[in-house]
Amino acid sequence: MPKVLGIVAEYNPLHNGHLYQLAEAKRQSQADCVIVVMSGNFMQRGEPAWLDKWQRTELALSAGIDLVVELPAKFAVQPAHLFAKGAIQILATLGCDVVAFGAEHPDLDFDQLVANQPIQESAHFKQFNETYPTLFHDYLLATTGINLEASNDILAFAYAAANQQLKRPMALLPIQRRGSDHRDSEVSANHSVASGSAIRKLLVNRDFDRIAAVVPETTLSTLKAAPAVTWTTYWPFLRYQLLSASLAQLETVYQMTEGIEYRLQRAAEQATDFANFLQLAKTKRYTYSRLQRLATSVLWQVHTDELPGILDYVRILGFNGAGQQLLNRLKKTAPLPLITKVTPEWVAGPYWLDYRVGRLRQMVTGVDQDLTRHPIVKP
Amino acid sequence: MPKVLGIVAEYNPLHNGHLYQLAEAKRQSQADCVIVVMSGNFMQRGEPAWLDKWQRTELALSAGIDLVVELPAKFAVQPAHLFAKGAIQILATLGCDVVAFGAEHPDLDFDQLVANQPIQESAHFKQFNETYPTLFHDYLLATTGINLEASNDILAFAYAAANQQLKRPMALLPIQRRGSDHRDSEVSANHSVASGSAIRKLLVNRDFDRIAAVVPETTLSTLKAAPAVTWTTYWPFLRYQLLSASLAQLETVYQMTEGIEYRLQRAAEQATDFANFLQLAKTKRYTYSRLQRLATSVLWQVHTDELPGILDYVRILGFNGAGQQLLNRLKKTAPLPLITKVTPEWVAGPYWLDYRVGRLRQMVTGVDQDLTRHPIVKP
Structure with a gap:
């Protein structure tokens, strides 16, 4: 059996830091095949994707990803623990052996942190003058002495916690993030890596000269042609x-x-x-x-009784030859439907929210996101 | 006691036909004082008002109306019978002695029509390939031989029917409509009267030269300065x-x-x-x-369980000296609150829908409609 590597990503947009992470993950894992589970048209922080899910799938395939699947909106726009839970469940469903992710401090003892996470919200969490992330950080610091503060470390922790909940946990492969912190809002001169936030800041002003230094050529040309959706x-x-x-x-x-x-x-x-x-x-x-x-x-217009719901399908966004081979095998073994074509029945059923989100994208760009779309196939 | 004349109007916008109707109604009724109950920011046919309720109140006062009150949105955007019911109840609440309205055929026997109106929806009304107005017309034609077809005749019928429901019905004064039918969409050359629809059609193209012939000067200058809301x-x-x-x-x-x-x-x-x-x-x-x-x-975003509701207030939009005298008397006798200032309590209470409609107007024009507004006072 080929060794399968899984990655959770937003690619908003795909930049040099992602390429570095992918190369490192492939090198360290010695995997034969890479699956990315990617947010659709809205991001975890509650922002519209600059490029739509099809444009970003194109970029991912160009970067050497073998199979791209959609993280359903019900998991994609959620606090870290629900985002991670949905993403990890999908990668496990698709038979990944190892999950790679960037972290500011990949050597943190994630197992110890997970063992000490708050089981339920104690009085500590009822301090209404602090944000939940701050209270969470303070709690873990008090119980473990570990400073879980950087944004990708926090996500890494959430992946580790979700992974532990699986019947058969996958191997975890935290990769040292290179260059700017994800939250850094500036692109440094003479650097080939910048954070997504920094790149989006340049995008607002369409400063493509500076963006060119930190993204691959395919990303640059796609961004130049795309209307801004923010x-x-x-x-x-x-x-x-x-x-x-x-x-x-x-x-x-x-x-x-x-x-x-x-x-x-x-x-x-x-x-x-x-x-x-x-x-x-x-x-x-x-x-x-x-x-x-x-x-x-x-x-x-989503309501408390509608979300988050459970993982009940995996939507295929694109693949190359190796991805297709993997997909053919998965179709026989996967415990959930793998959707390659969204039908009116899916739209009226489990796919309702992703469809609605896509329709709101289409409303502002005119580009259909679902009913007429097929997975992108790269040679 | 002065004799009080009531008129139901939309004034979208106020034109020469309205001036003629007003003069005729005053002459025939010999009234001392005129009250208009006017739709707010949306019209009975489900269209936004071209001018907002304050601009139209200004025009009404300039035309010689003494007191302008708002027809609440819950009645204003309704089929004829509910529109008429709300308007007639308000005029009765304000002590009107006579109600004047335009009709294509003012000599129709409205009493006979009302006596023969369908009490409940029989099988006749379950023909799903016809509109309700057509079925209603056919029913009355079959039972009375009267052809109730023209749009203002239909409204006149609705006023008569609503008036009959009052404990003390008011006198009815149907006025022969002059010039174009309300539904006529063209403004005829050499005519000083045109329908509201025809005028709005010219407004789309900002054809003020032709509009000038059929509206008073105050309407023309207001329209020229106002942004189009459609x-x-x-x-x-x-x-x-x-x-x-x-x-x-x-x-x-x-x-x-x-x-x-x-x-x-x-x-x-x-x-x-x-x-x-x-x-x-x-x-x-x-x-x-x-x-x-x-x-x-x-x-x-109004729902079945919220409308139409009952008449529970009358909002005062503007008045002149005579209107103020009338208002002072009414404040002592009227069975409902007469609102001159919308407070946060009213907004969160009975006035919620009018406030919401005004807020959606403000959203597109930037002009506050309620919380900071006071009745317009003319000398």
Whole structure:
């Protein structure tokens, strides 16, 4: 049996840091085949993808990924533990032997951290003047002495925790992140690696000269041709939704808690743009990422009784020859449906949310995301 | 006691035909004082008002109306019988002695028609290949021999029917409509009167030279300065709402019946603009007005369990000296609250829908409609 490597990615957009991570993961794992589970049209931090899932699948295949599958929206726009749970379950379902991911500190004792994670929310987590990530960090620091602070370390921890829940856990392969921290917002001169955030910042100003230094050529040309899809694109619709829905309706939106619907509605009345909206809505209790995910739930009109749900399908976005061989084998053994074509039945059934998210993408770009699309096939 | 005349109007926009109707009504009724109950920011046919309720109140006061009050949205965007019911109840509440309205055939025997109106929906109304207005017309023709077909005759009938339900019915004063039929879409050369529809058609092309002939100077200058608010303005938001809501949610929208939510959602996916959307959604069973009202309910996110509700307040939009005297007297005797200032309590309470509609107006024009507004006072 070939050795299969799994990677969780957003590729928003795919850049040189991802290429480095992929090469390292292949080298260290000695895998024969690489599967990427990738977010669809919205990112974990509650932001629209700059490029749609098909454009990003193209880039991933060009970078040497053998099989790209979609992380369903119900897992993709979630706090780290749910995001990781969905992604890890998919990679396990697809028979991965090893999972690679970037981390600021790959040598952290993730097993010890997982063993000491809070089982349920104690009084410690009821301090309403702190964000949940801060409380979580403080808790682990107190119990283990380990400083789990960098954003990719936190995700790595979540992968490790989700992996431990599997009947047959996969091997974990944390890869040292190179260059900028994911949260660094600047692209350094004379560096070939920059964070996704830094690249998106340059994208706002369409500063392609500087972007060219830190992304592969395929990414650069795709970005140049693509219209920008950001929260600025969706802001009028989010605002309309907040101004037209009743407070009772907003209260039932997924992850709307502690009466923050009042705050969001008032912020929508006053805000001049999305950034201003976030500023007005911000409290000590909510991170910007959490607010953005909440805004995403409002935009999508998803409700508390609808999410997160369970993993019940895997959508295939693209593959090359090796990926196709793997896929043919998986079709006989995988415990879940592997969807290569979205039918009206899937749209009305389990695929409803991904379809809705794709439809809202199509609404602003005119490019169909699902019903007419087939997996991208590379030679 | 002064004799008080009541008029139901939309003034979208106020034109020479309205001035003629007002003069005739004053002359024939010999009233001392005129109250107009006017739709707010959306019209009975399910269209946004070209000018907002404050601009139209200004025009009404300039035309010699003494007191302008708002027809709440829960009555304003409704089929004729509910529209008329709300309007007639308000005029009765405000102590009107006589109600004047335009009709194509003011000599029709409205009493006989009302006596023969269908009490409940018989099998006749279950012919699903005809619109309700057609079935209603055919029913009355069969029982009375009277041809109730012209749009203002139908409204006049609805006023008469609502008036009969009052404990103390008011006197009715149907006024012969002059010039174009309300549905005529052309402005004739050398005429000083044209229908509202015809004027709005000219407005789309900002053809102010031809509009000048059929509206008073105050209307003309207001229209010239005002941004256009039409369904074209709201179409992106309607489309977003239809594409992001689930079918289960849409099914609960006010007046969504017979599974038409499927049709609306599919039309929203395909339509290039609002007119195209209506064409795609149209069936033999639904008139364009009904579809537009349904689109309005979707845009407003109002649900079956929320409307129509009862008359529980009267919002004062403007008055002159005579209107103020009348208002002072009414404040002591009126059986309902007369609101001159909308407070946060009213917004969270009975005024919620008018406030929401005003907020959606403000969203596209930037002009506050409620919380900071006071009645317009003319000397």
